[in-house]
Amino acid sequence: MDLKFSKEDEAFRMMVREFVRAAVPSDMALRTRQGFHSTKEDLQTWNRILFEKGWAAPHWPKEYGGTGWTPLQIYIFEEECAAADAPFLSYFGLRLLGPLIYTFGSDEQKAALLPPILSGETFWCQGFSEPSAGSDLASVKTTAVRDGNEWVINGQKIWTTEAHYADRMFCLARTDPTVPPQKGGLSIFLFDMNAPGISVRPIITIDEGHSVNEVFLDNVRIPADAVLGRVGDGWTQAKFLLSHERVSNAQVPRSKRDLELLKQIAAQERAGGQRIIDLPEVRQRIAELEIDLYGLEWSVLRELFNGHGAKSQPIASGLKILGSEIQQRLSTLLTDVLGPKGIVLYDEKEGSGDDLPGNAPSYVVGSTARQLFLRAASIYAGANEIQRTIIAKQVFNLSS
Amino acid sequence: MKFSLTDEQSLLRDSVRRFVSEEHDLNRQQEALRRDARFSDAHWNMFAELGWLYLMVPESAGGLGGSAEDATVIAEELGRGLVGAPFLSTAILGAALLGAGEPTPQRNELLSGLMEGRCRLALALEESASRYEVDAISTAAQASGDDEIVLNGQKVLVQDGADADAFIVSAIASSRGGGISHLALYVVPSSAAGVEIRRYRTIDGRWAADVSLNNVHLPSSALLIPSNRAREVLERALDHARIILASEALGAMEGALAMTADYLKGRTQFGRALASYQSLQHRLSDMFVKVENARSMLYRGLSMLDAEPDQRAAAVSATMVTINQAAEFVGSQAIQLHGGMGMAEEYPIGHFYKRLRVIGKSYGDLSWHMNRYTQMTPMVEMQGAA
Known part of the structure; x- marks a missing residue:
């Protein structure tokens, strides 16, 4: 075993740090720190800055615009971006659809669709979940019916993150109702969000924020070649997404940054004259989180170096479970550290300077909203219960 | 890496x-x-x-x-x-x-x-009042004449001490001239005059001992590590040993988990294999996640063994906190998922649990490691407002 970062890795970290810290505008950094859903403008701006540097999609193969970095270097880059309070780039184009296109797409699709994802010109949303197909994607009911030179899409999508930002959607639909979804009945379609027949309705989540939507697809007509790769490959492609993003669900870089901010705030909060961070109970909760985050980080490092061997797939599920739990615990502890101030939402509408309810300092802004929103972390990207079932199946060969 | x-x-x-x-x-x-x-x-x-x-x-x-x-x-x-x-x-x-x-x-x-x-050797550190603190001891080493040392004190809970041929004993060394007293390490043959050994079993079936040292006269060559570096040498050796113990715990957890999965597959209740019940499947999955996380922390601990003493101590304790918590969960759930069979002494699963309990209390327990971790970890490294 070799359990140390190399000198080259440390030099790489310094190189990335120098660029990233200087490149993130300070107002953008403040908004990221507050933890609200990033604005489209911030996402576009940061995407453009990284694109110009050639760093928009380090995890892509070099021929499509990736950096050619090692998995560890990519991880270091993400850690440095999080530490500098850079916005977390839109997931759907860069993380999900991009890899789908360069893995399954035609040459024409690669040439036409990858560059605008890389540059941040085109925003995508993911049309997978439906009212009756959440964790159970095989139950998708949206249909795509061939009509001459077009497909006609009908159905409803839900929990569609950033649909209100998106220029385009990649949409899972049934193309052959006579075939089970797992055996060729599903396909993924790529189309413009301004096509006639598409309407987007916001869903306000319990943080009173707007990041997810319902999308209604009513006789949406799209060209025949708007299918990703081959008709009938939708199930394989959807499963590929599950296995492709093995470590990003762990969210280690962001949680490390959140832990740092939590400590800083706990050092400023007072009970009487005493710093909250000096209360033994708080110190212990912080220490437990820190230790669990080290474990998660080292599990990610193991995964980056193929240290899990054949267990890689169930490990991805384990990382998702632990990563989401740590995000939830961190955000909860932060709002606990705020004491009685933790009962106020402190969203953007309530001002952000010296006039906050409860005479609260500015660092409270966003904290309660994020704590509430992060209840979703154990639900999205495959509910944690689904992950446990995957582990049981893949490690112990058990089926439900 | x-x-x-x-x-x-x-x-x-x-x-x-x-x-x-x-x-x-x-x-x-x-x-x-x-x-x-x-x-x-x-x-x-x-x-x-x-x-x-x-x-x-x-x-x-x-x-x-x-x-x-x-x-x-x-x-x-x-x-x-x-x-x-x-x-x-x-x-x-x-x-x-x-x-x-x-x-x-x-x-x-x-x-x-x-x-x-x-x-065979055994390390005699613990005393009734020390509770893992290596310098909270009162065993005394007094120089006598030109080339003799006299040891007096009561060591307790010396693991593997029942049949040790020699003990490595921690004691406070005091010189005849007075001055500052410090921890030093001595080698004491178990056959030396004045050594009294009370032997007893620990819950894992192994043997420990209380060792009384009553005016034990030893040649001055019995001094193994003098007081100017005993503390440092001992802390380092203990931190290495803790990580190796963590590895033993990990093996035991994996053994218990594999045995439990096999048991659930083989045992039928209500006409179905226990392994087909989702609540039990999810328990196994949680055990798996804890074990893998513990292994990651084992590697992290290993990577820090040559770091500066404070960093090493914090990292080793972080590993041991994780190992302790995982061991308790995995060991106790392994019994739970075996049902009544888990309680049978002749069946191995309870022995995993008992060994894990002993490991969790050897050279530091959960509270001791948690305390050492928080003491060695600066809580706020950065200055200024968030």
């Missing part, structure tokens, strides 16, 4: 696995331990023949000069097999502390005996 074993380490692992599958039987071991109050001499000789007792002895003293990482490979397999050998006491702690001493003829003779399996 690289997380795979070297070829040598893989061979080492295979040799321990072969020993466990061909030579070791848990029930026979537990009976023999109860009867003989010591781990089988025949098996201990195999440890010597296979080179495992040479591993951590410095090359200058005829050993292999192996790394803690090498030792974790052995410990993990011993844990998986629940082998009740005094490996940690003798081959890890004994070798490390003797190896750190001056290369006197006495020390070299002890190390030869250790490597050949003739000499």
